[in-house]
Amino acid sequence: FLSYFSHKSSTNMRLRLPLLCIILEVILIILFGALVEYNDDTHAKLWNANKSHSATRDDYENEFYYRYPSFQDVHVMIFVGFGFLMTFLQRYGFSSVGFNFLIAAFSLQWATLMQGFFHGMHHGKIHVGVTSMINADFCTGSVLISFGAVLGKTSPVQLLVMAIFEVTLFAVNEFILLSMLGANDAGGSMTIHTFGAYFGLMVTRVLYRPNLDKSKHRNSSVYHSDLFAMIGTIYLWMFWPSFNSAITNYGDPQHRTALNTYYSLAACTLATFAFSALVNPEGKLDMVHIQNAALAGGVAVGTAGEMMLTPFGSMIVGFLAGTISVLGYKYLTPVLESKLKIQDTCGIHNLHGMPGVLGAVVGAVTSALASPGVYGDGLQRVFADAETGKWNPQSRGGFQAISLAVTLGMALFGGLVTGFILKLPIYGAPPDTHCFEDGLYWEVKTFQYHFYIYLRNTENVQLSQQICDSL
Amino acid sequence: FLSYFSHKSSTNMRLRLPLLCIILEVILIILFGALVEYNDDTHAKLWNANKSHSATRDDYENEFYYRYPSFQDVHVMIFVGFGFLMTFLQRYGFSSVGFNFLIAAFSLQWATLMQGFFHGMHHGKIHVGVTSMINADFCTGSVLISFGAVLGKTSPVQLLVMAIFEVTLFAVNEFILLSMLGANDAGGSMTIHTFGAYFGLMVTRVLYRPNLDKSKHRNSSVYHSDLFAMIGTIYLWMFWPSFNSAITNYGDPQHRTALNTYYSLAACTLATFAFSALVNPEGKLDMVHIQNAALAGGVAVGTAGEMMLTPFGSMIVGFLAGTISVLGYKYLTPVLESKLKIQDTCGIHNLHGMPGVLGAVVGAVTSALASPGVYGDGLQRVFADAETGKWNPQSRGGFQAISLAVTLGMALFGGLVTGFILKLPIYGAPPDTHCFEDGLYWEVKTFQYHFYIYLRNTENVQLSQQICDSL
Amino acid sequence: FLSYFSHKSSTNMRLRLPLLCIILEVILIILFGALVEYNDDTHAKLWNANKSHSATRDDYENEFYYRYPSFQDVHVMIFVGFGFLMTFLQRYGFSSVGFNFLIAAFSLQWATLMQGFFHGMHHGKIHVGVTSMINADFCTGSVLISFGAVLGKTSPVQLLVMAIFEVTLFAVNEFILLSMLGANDAGGSMTIHTFGAYFGLMVTRVLYRPNLDKSKHRNSSVYHSDLFAMIGTIYLWMFWPSFNSAITNYGDPQHRTALNTYYSLAACTLATFAFSALVNPEGKLDMVHIQNAALAGGVAVGTAGEMMLTPFGSMIVGFLAGTISVLGYKYLTPVLESKLKIQDTCGIHNLHGMPGVLGAVVGAVTSALASPGVYGDGLQRVFADAETGKWNPQSRGGFQAISLAVTLGMALFGGLVTGFILKLPIYGAPPDTHCFEDGLYWEVKTFQYHFYIYLRNTENVQLSQQICDSL
Numbered sequence A, B, C: 001f002l003s004y005f006s007h008k009s010s011t012n013m014r015l016r017l018p019l020l021c022i023i024l025e026v027i028l029i030i031l032f033g034a035l036v037e038y039n040d041d042t043h044a045k046l047w048n049a050n051k052s053h054s055a056t057r058d059d060y061e062n063e064f065y066y067r068y069p070s071f072q073d074v075h076v077m078i079f080v081g082f083g084f085l086m087t088f089l090q091r092y093g094f095s096s097v098g099f100n101f102l103i104a105a106f107s108l109q110w111a112t113l114m115q116g117f118f119h120g121m122h123h124g125k126i127h128v129g130v131t132s133m134i135n136a137d138f139c140t141g142s143v144l145i146s147f148g149a150v151l152g153k154t155s156p157v158q159l160l161v162m163a164i165f166e167v168t169l170f171a172v173n174e175f176i177l178l179s180m181l182g183a184n185d186a187g188g189s190m191t192i193h194t195f196g197a198y199f200g201l202m203v204t205r206v207l208y209r210p211n212l213d214k215s216k217h218r219n220s221s222v223y224h225s226d227l228f229a230m231i232g233t234i235y236l237w238m239f240w241p242s243f244n245s246a247i248t249n250y251g252d253p254q255h256r257t258a259l260n261t262y263y264s265l266a267a268c269t270l271a272t273f274a275f276s277a278l279v280n281p282e283g284k285l286d287m288v289h290i291q292n293a294a295l296a297g298g299v300a301v302g303t304a305g306e307m308m309l310t311p312f313g314s315m316i317v318g319f320l321a322g323t324i325s326v327l328g329y330k331y332l333t334p335v336l337e338s339k340l341k342i343q344d345t346c347g348i349h350n351l352h353g354m355p356g357v358l359g360a361v362v363g364a365v366t367s368a369l370a371s372p373g374v375y376g377d378g379l380q381r382v383f384a385d386a387e388t389g390k391w392n393p394q395s396r397g398g399f400q401a402i403s404l405a406v407t408l409g410m411a412l413f414g415g416l417v418t419g420f421i422l423k424l425p426i427y428g429a430p431p432d433t434h435c436f437e438d439g440l441y442w443e444v445k446t447f448q449y450h451f452y453i454y455l456r457n458t459e460n461v462q463l464s465q466q467i468c469d470s471l
Helices: A002-006 A016-035 A045-048 A055-060 A064-088 A093-118 A130-150 A156-180 A189-206 A211-220 A223-245 A251-280 A287-300 A311-340 A346-366 A372-382 A392-423 A446-455 A463-468 B001-006 B016-035 B044-049 B053-058 B062-086 B095-117 B130-150 B157-179 B189-206 B214-220 B223-245 B253-278 B289-302 B310-340 B348-368 B372-382 B393-422 B447-456 B463-469 C004-005 C016-035 C042-051 C053-058 C063-086 C093-118 C130-150 C156-180 C189-206 C212-219 C223-245 C252-278 C287-300 C310-340 C347-367 C372-382 C394-423 C448-455 C461-470
Strands: A037-040 A124-127 B036-037 B126-130 C036-038 C125-130
Touching: A002 A446, A016 A037, A016 A093, A016 A156, A016 B253, A016 B310, A037 A093, A037 B253, A037 B310, A045 B253, A045 B372, A045 C130, A055 B036, A064 A093, A064 A130, A064 A287, A064 B062, A064 B223, A064 B253, A064 C063, A093 A124, A093 A130, A093 A156, A093 B253, A093 B289, A093 B393, A124 A130, A130 A156, A130 A189, A130 A346, A130 B253, A156 A189, A156 A392, A189 A287, A189 A346, A189 A392, A223 A251, A223 A287, A223 B223, A223 C063, A223 C093, A223 C156, A223 C223, A251 A287, A251 A311, A251 A372, A251 C016, A251 C042, A251 C063, A251 C093, A251 C130, A287 A346, A287 B372, A287 C093, A311 A346, A311 C016, A311 C036, A346 A392, A372 C042, B001 C252, B016 B036, B016 B095, B016 B157, B016 C252, B016 C310, B036 B095, B036 C252, B036 C310, B044 C016, B044 C252, B044 C372, B062 B223, B062 B289, B062 C063, B062 C223, B062 C252, B095 B126, B095 B157, B095 C223, B095 C252, B095 C287, B126 B130, B126 C036, B130 B157, B130 B189, B130 C252, B157 B189, B157 B393, B157 C372, B189 B289, B189 B310, B189 B348, B189 B393, B223 B253, B223 C223, B253 B289, B253 B310, B253 B372, B253 C394, B289 B310, B289 B348, B310 B348, B348 B393, B348 B447, B463 C004, C004 C223, C016 C093, C016 C156, C036 C093, C063 C093, C063 C130, C063 C223, C093 C125, C093 C130, C093 C156, C093 C252, C125 C130, C130 C156, C130 C189, C130 C347, C156 C189, C156 C394, C189 C347, C189 C394, C223 C287, C252 C287, C252 C310, C287 C347, C347 C394
Parallel strands: A037 A124, B036 B126, C036 C125
Antiparallel strands: none
16 A cells, blocks of 8 residues: 555656545545634624614625625636646646646645634634635635646646645744735735745755656647637636736735736737737747736736736836746746756746736835825725834835745745755656646547547548548 | 328328428417516516616626526526437437427427416516526426437427417416415426426327337437537536526525536536446446436436535435436336336436435425525525425425425326327327437438548549449 | 837837836826825825714725625626627637736826816816716726727727727816716726727727738637636626626615616526527527627616616516627627628627717606606605705706717717827737737747647657648
C-alpha cells in the first residue's frame, strides 16, 4: 500500500485523489459544524431581531441585494474566467477547466474558515453571508493564479495540497495588510494578484523540470483551444469592474471603482493590440497577448480603483499595464525560464505579477495624494482611519508600500516552503514526457478514435478500415 | 398530404415543424391577448396608483430591482446551462443547443398561461411580471430535464408535443404541492427535478428502442464537445444559488438559500472528483461525472435551502448527492438500460432523479425539525402557515413527504401517457440507425467537406484531390 | 516609410496598427484629462454633499445599485454576444472575437466623449457614471453591427477608422432624435440598430469587391465554429431584455420593457424555427437563421418596449420580426449582393436593418395610440413631454416617424463618406484572395501543423512522417 504512494513513476489517482478529497471534505464539514454560523443577514432569527424599521422595507435592506450581483460576477470570473482562460493548451482542456473547478470548490470552503478565523470571530464563531462568499472567492482567485504557473506540470493532488497552504498564508497576509497595517486593497492588487503570482512563481521554481522540453510539442495552443481561452479572457475582462468593486464600501466608492476599472481595461486593450503587433516581425497579433495582457489593466487598478484616481488616471495606469504585460510575455518570460529556471506556463508574471506590483505602487501614490479637499465627506468611506481623525495621507502611502513588501515576502517564503512540500514523490506528478496531457488523469479518446468515427460515417468502408488500421 | 405525416421513415420537417410552431404560436398569441395583463409592478397606471410614499422612492421599490438579477441568472441556466450541457454528444451539438432553445422558448410562454391559470387569476386575467418570468423559466427547466432523457432520439416536433403536456402537468402538480398541500419547494427539488426526471424517464421507457446500438458509435463525446458541455456545467453550477433563491421570500430566506446552495455545491464537487477517480480501474476522472454529478448538490438543497439547514447540513447533503450521483452513473444507469429498458441519454436519473428525491426527503426532515426557537420571527417568512398560528412542524414534514409521493405519481403517470402519444408514427422521429445525428434535422457539412477545405488550402492540390475523391 | 503605407498589397500591421492605437489612446487620455469628471453618484465629495437623508440609506440609493446589473448584461452582449456571434466563419474566429474586442474597447471611450459632448456638458465638463457606461456600450453596439457587414474584408486599422466616424455620427443622430425631436428609443431600434445596419451596408457597398468569390471557400462555417457562434446568439437573446430596459426610467417602465422583450423574443424564436424549416427543400434547419433571426424580436421592440405594448402586442411584433428576418436571409440577401452589390457578411440587414425599421414603425404607432386612460400617472414616466402638458400622441407618433427618416439619412450619408475614406489604399486591407482568413493578421498554426502534432502522438512514426511530408 505504501509502495503505491511512493512509486514515483505512477500517476494513478485511484487512491490518492479520493482519499485526499474525502479527508479534506470531512474535516471541512466537521469544522463548519463546530465553527460556522449564519450572520445577521442570513439568520432567520437574527435578521428581524436587530431591525427597528417597518417589516416591508427591512427585507429590501438585506445586504444580499447590494452584494449578490457583484458576487455572481466574481463567481463567473473564478470558474469560467480562470477555468477557460487556461484551456488554451491543445490537450489540457479537461484539466484546465476540471482542476480549476476542483481546487476552487475546495479553496472557497477552506478560505471561509481561514478568513473567518483571522477577520474576527464572533463569540468563537465564524459568521457567513454574501460578503464572506465574495472574500472566499477572492482568496480562491489567488490560488488559481498560482495554478497558472504550474499548469500542466502538476497532479490534482499536488494542486489541492498547494491550495491548503496558499489559502492559509493568503489569510495571514490579508490579515496583516488589512487589519494590522490598515491598508486599502479592495480589488486585491497586492493580496490577490501580487501574492498569487509570486507564490506560484516560487513554487514552479522549486519544481523546476530541466527536461520539460520533452513535452514541448504539447505546450502550445491549437485553433479551437485559443477560442475556448477567449471565453475566459472576455469574461474576466467584462466582470473585472465587479471584481474590484465587490467589497468596497457602499455608495460612491463602489460605483467609482467599477468606473475606474472599466476605463483602465479599455485603455489597456488598445495598448495590448498596439504592442502585440509592434513586437512581431510581420506585425501579426499574438493570441497569448490578447488573452492575457488585455486584462492587466484590471489588476493594476485593484488598489487605487476605489480612490479618486479619475478616469484620466485609470486610463494611464491601464495603458501602462498593458504595455509592460505584452513586453513581459515577449522579452521577460523567455529570460525567466532560461536564466532563473522559472517555467511559468501561463505567464502569470506578466498578467498578475508585474501589473500587481504596479497596482500596489499606484495605490500607494494615490493614497499619499489624498486630501479632504478632493474627497470631502467621502474621505472616510475610502480611508477607514480618516474617521478617527488621526489620518495622514503620507503615512498612509507609506503603509501601502510596506504592505507590498510584506506581500512579496510572504508570497516568496510561502511558495518556497510549499514548493518543497510539493516536491515529495508521493503525489503522482506527471513525468517530463507527459506534461500538458489530459490523458494522464482523464478518460480521453484519442484523435485516431475520432478520425475512425468520422470515417465510419463515410460510404467507403474499405478505405476507412485501411486508413484506420494504419494509424 | 396525409401520407407525408404517416410515412414512418420520413424525418422531413418541412411541413410538420412549421405547421406546429405557427399553430402553437398563434394559439399562444390569442390566449395572451385574451387573458394576460401587466401586474401592478409593470403597469404604467397601476404602479403609482397603489403607492403612498414619495414618488422618488417608489420606483426603487419595484420588485424588478429585487428579482430581476436572479431571473437573469436562472435564464442563463435554462438557455446556456441546459443547452450546452447537452452538447457533449459528438454530432448532436446543433440539436442540443437548438432544440433546447426552441422548446424553452415555447415552454416559457405556455407555462405563463398554465401557471397563471392555476396560481390564481385576477378577475379572469393572468398577471405577469418578473416573478411569473422566473416561474415560467422554472417550469421550462423541468421540460429540459426530460429532454435530457430522450436526447438524440426524438424529433423537434415530438419535443414540442412533449412540452405541451409536461408544462400542463407541471402546473397541476405545482398547484397541488404549493397551494393545496402548502409545501415548501422554492428551488424545486420536487416540482422541477423529481417531476422532470421521472416524467422523462417514463417517456423514454415507453419510447424504448431495442436497436439503439445501431447508433452507438455516435452516442459518445469527442474532445471539443466535452469542453462545450463544460460551459453548460459551469454556468449551472455557478448560478444554482440564484436558482434556488430566486422566488423565496425577501430578506434572510433569499440570502440564506443562496449561501446554503453555494456550500452544498462546493462539497458535492469534491465528492464527485473523489468517487469519479475511485470507480475507475486506472483512477482516471470521467468527464460525464464532472459534467453532471457535481451539480447534484444544487438539486439536493432545492427544498431545504431556504430553511435553517446551516452550512454544515448543506455540505453533508451536497457530499451525499455527489456520491450517489457518481455511483448512479457508474452502476445504476447500465442496469436501468439493460433490465428496465430505460435509455437515459444524459443520465437525468443520476443528476435530477435521485438527488431530487434526496432533496425532498431532506426538506421533509428539515421542516419537521423547525421550531420558533431556531427561526424566531423568521419562521413565518419560511413557513407560510406559521403566520396562521396553526403551524405544526411534524405535520409540515408529513405534507412534504406526501408532496414527494404526489410528484412521483404525477410524473410517472404523465410520462406514461405522453410517451404513448409520442409513439404515434407521425412526428418524423429518427430511425434507430440515425439517432444522435444533427444531419437529420440540420444543414450540416460533413467532415469530408471540412477535410477538403483544409486540404484545398495546402499547396499540394493534386494530393488533396486524390484523398478527397477517395473519401 | 511612406511607401510602407501606400504599398497596396501589404497587409503588414507592424507600424499601422500600433501607431493608430497609440495615437488614439493618447488623444483619448488627454481629452479625458481635460473634460471628464465623476458625476454626483461616483464622486467622493459630491455624493454625500447633495443628500439630505440619513447616512445609511443614502448609500443604497446610489444609481449603481439600480443600473449596474443592467450594465453588466449589456456589457456581456457587446463583448461575448457580438464577438462570438461572428465566430461562425471557419477561419476567422480570432479576428471576430479579437477585432470586436479592440474596436469595442476604443469605441466605448470615444463614445463617452462624443455622447457627453452632445448630451449636455456640466460647466464645460462631461460627467460619467453607470448611465454613461451603458450609453457608451450602446453606441459601441452600433459600430459592431456595421462590423458585421464588412466582416472578413477589412483590416483592424480600417475598423478603427470606421469606428471614429461612426461613433461621432451616432452621437449626432442620437442628439437629434432624443434631444431635438424628443423621440423615445430606449432600446435603440432606430439609434442603434437601424443606424448601425444602414451605415454598415453603405460602407460595404462602397467597398464592393467584384472578385470576392476568390475567398468563397472560407466564407462559410464549420461544425465547431457554428457552436461557438451559438454562444454569442444565446447570450444576446437572454440579455436583450436587459438591453432594451437598461436606460428607461425607473419603476414600471424598466420592468415592463424587460417583460415585453422577453415575450417578443420567445415568439420570434418559434417563427424562426418555423420559417427556417419551411424555406428549405428538405425541411432542414439552417444555423444561420437560428443564430441571427431568433434575435430580431429584441430589435423590433427596441422603441415600443417601454410603452404599454402588452405581451400580446410584443409577441405579434416578435413573430413578425423573426419571419421577415428568415425570409430576408433566404431571399433578399442574395439579391442585395447580385443586384445592389452589397456584400453583407453577417446579414445585418436581416437582423438589424429590417427589424430595426419595423421597431421604429411599431414605436411610432404605439406612441400615437398612447392615452392617459391607459397609462394613468405613468404617462410622464414614458413620454417626457407629457409632463409639460403639451403632449399630443399623434404628433408624438409623427416625430417618431421623422426620427426614423433622419436616422436612415444620417446612416446612409455617413456610411457613404466613411466608405470612401476606408477605400484609401493605406490601411492594409486584405486582398480578394485572402478575405475571411485569420492568418493575415494573426499568428495562426495551420491544420497541417495540427495534423502533424496528432500523428506524432501515434505509435506509427513512419507513416506519420510520410503523410505529413506529403501534406
